[in-house]
Amino acid sequence: MSTPQPAAPAPKISYASDQQVRWCPGCGDYSILKQVESVLQHHGRPKEEIVFISGIGCSSRFPYYLDTYGMHGIHGRAPAIASGLRSVQPDLSVWLITGDGDSLSIGGNHLIHLLRRNVDINVLLFNNEIYGLTKGQYSPTSPEGAVTRSTPMGSTDHPFNPLALCKGADGTFLARSMDRDPKHLREVLLRAEAHRGTSLVEIYQNCNVFNDGAFEIFTEKAGKALHTVFVEHGKPLLFANGTKGIKLDGFTPVIIDLTEGKHGVDEVWVHDERDSFKASILVRLFDDPHREGALPRPFGVFYVNDRHTHETKMNAQVALAKEKRGNGNLDALLRGENVWTIN
């Protein structure tokens, strides 16, 4: 819009569909749905310009609850479906809803290739560290020793660190938030929507039926201050109500106490979301919070990079081919290069 007058605030669009939301009462998904709607309302794009693609799992029912275009795909394949859609529809707002099983187990391959290609999509990874829809088996993010229906003696698998995996795949927007902090979630989602490229937002989401309280040490008041650090670009990594900070000792993050007078704020690691090397360290802050002296778990936007998107290059090649050779002439294609005539 080029009009100089400030437009009168448009009435808020309701993006809710007519379908009844059917997640379990108390599920963290409700909060995420609400914040996504809020972000859509903030941008106010017409409903027909928004698409939600999902895989399989509890979270993947998400598209049915919004009156936008939506596809509930097959298990793990939403990134591939969304990549094809994005390749031919560069102007829509495309969101991908997935879970820890969908994106990191059965669809792990597609997720890493989505990230390296940098397709312009917002990926909301609902991580609840459990398989909910199949009723309670351990997931690729369940901690070692997790006792679930398929691991009665405890999981023997080492879990993925999702953001470290995504950093390894050269993701261009990496962030973490939580269902229990709607304000933070909304801010992160707004940033994700603004980013051109694959925006990967890991959302800690409580499954109150099969894995209740998995993240409560980070999300509830009792543990939040001590076990989380909320990162912001240009600001020092402070936590525990500003009494502690994280310092980079070489490549090693260490906790320093700012109340004893031995360390000052000037020593604290200042977050630079454009610094790829530091982001690689930040995603590695993944200590078991119950361990003595554990580093706090970071939340916020870890890393942003403006690498070209998959579809811009793809479209540029098509445009270049047309510029060099002219729009394809079907008769010339049918004819080929070596023709003979029989009279």
Add this chain to the structure above:
Amino acid sequence: MDTTTTLPPKKVEARDKVVILFAGDSGDGIQLTGAQFTESNALFGNDVSTFPNYPAEIRAPQGTLAGVSGFQLHFGSVDVFTPGDTCDVLVVMNAASLKANLGKLKNGGIIIANSDGFDAKNLRLAGYPDEENPLTDGSLDNYVLNSVDITKLTRNALEGTALGMKEKDRSKNMFVLGFIHWMYSRKLDRSRAFLANKFKNKPELLEANLRVLQAGYNFGDTSETFTTRFEVKPAPMPQGNYRNITGNQGIAIGLIAAAQKSGLELFYGSYPITPASDILHELSRNKHFGVKTFQAEDEIAAVCAAIGASYGGALGTTASSGPGIALKGEALGLACMLEIPLVVVNVQRGGPSTGMPTKTEQADLWQALNGRNGEAPIPVIAASSPTDCFEMAFEAVKLAVEHMTPVILLSDGYIANGAEPWRYPEAKDLRPVHPPFATERDTGDAAPFLPYDRDERGVRPWAIPGMKGLQHRIGGIEKEDKTGNISYDPKNHELMVRLRAEKVQRIADTYRPIRLDSGPSEGELLIVGWGSTYGAIRTAALELQQEGYSVAHVHLRHMFPMNKGLRGLLKNYKKVLVPEMNSGQLRQLLRAEYLVDAQGLNKIQGMPFTAAEIRKGVLDLLNP
């Protein structure tokens, strides 16, 4: 060789058709030699049919049987439908290629052997017993043997150039190409032009190749060994403009042509696999048609990206071979549920599992028809020749788009790599393709948009993200009739299964009436073929008909749903024979569907049928 004396004039003998088999190590440039000589003959006006036969390994150990690469060319002044059962001329670059292919040479046939490829080492690698050299021990007395030191003559031709020995030896296929042009009285113009283009940025290599090409031609003229040239006059083909085309090219061009006719952007998701990869290569060279090629991380992503593209309003297509199609199975079920256009090409190869990637087979028919969970009917069509690959790719798109359904197109390694002349159509004569787009609506419309409301053919409207007022959700979960909302209602599920099946069945209403390929409309025996067996069956059927046998040939292109006229046709013959490169997949379908006592003629050797094999199968069934 004394070239100073006056040469006796060379005889020229006429032939109506000739089969030449070029064979050598996989690094000898055999495929290029064969393809170039094919082009020269096609441009001259011969009918041609080719069969490239690759080794499984990219560069198998030199000199071994495993490394033999072959290119069989059949060209004639008469119609040719196959690359030929046996060959008239066998060109071999080494001992292994002789050993692997001698069985295909006619008695009295001509052998042109590179004697340098028959040294002790090559003979040992080919598995000839010690001290035995077929070129000198008289074992080839039943043939016309011409032993020529092609390596040495090539080096001689390049004397004084700056090229290293290895580079010099690499052009010996050009010597063969030049010589064979002389032998069949063809001009070198076409090959020269090809080389000029291929080496346009490497003048020294161009010069070398041209010199060797000419040397090979001159050798025919000057060598006293060769006293006879042959001539194959142009074939009496229908008037028109022709080009040469392989099956994979036909598919690529067919997809582009149909996309252009439909006004849709062509999106091709693909994971490289033999023998389908050339479709990807061909399409990726044609981006000026707006073609978008997506080399996916795996077969599943390839088909899912194509589904995503179709969802986005483009023409989503993908291709693979059997193992890849197996991986795509779940996504095909999704496309069937979504009811969106999708073209899936299966260039079949020997199976099961990895099987024989470079060899041909027709054993994925059941996979195409049934390889999905639940009842997921998907139309299946099959191409019968390289040129038919174009027709059927176009047909696949037309069916997929107009009926909002995935379509599987079956080709196979034989026709994918084989070439034949194509009387190509003009763009204006191609059929139109009409996408059933939904109409945009005002957001104020009271009644909700119904994504699964169907027209009289059972086809739902295509509403594309971005279209106003048509927002809807679709997915792989069973959906309620008309609204597309999730539904577990028992009666609704049965209804939806039936509606999806009926929609596909109605596609048969669009077919032209069934037509025999040749033979009487009733009689003793009907050969029912499908796919790449076409040429061999046609050749055998025409022969038998000429000899007075009551034999007809019908070739199926729509495998599912089948042509409604087939039921009646099958009743007009006492016997039905179904030749297939599998254990009898179509035969079982015909027996089950039409209660006909169809008999099988089955070959599962990774090699196409010969016309003689079909002929024998027919005669065995006629005269038990």
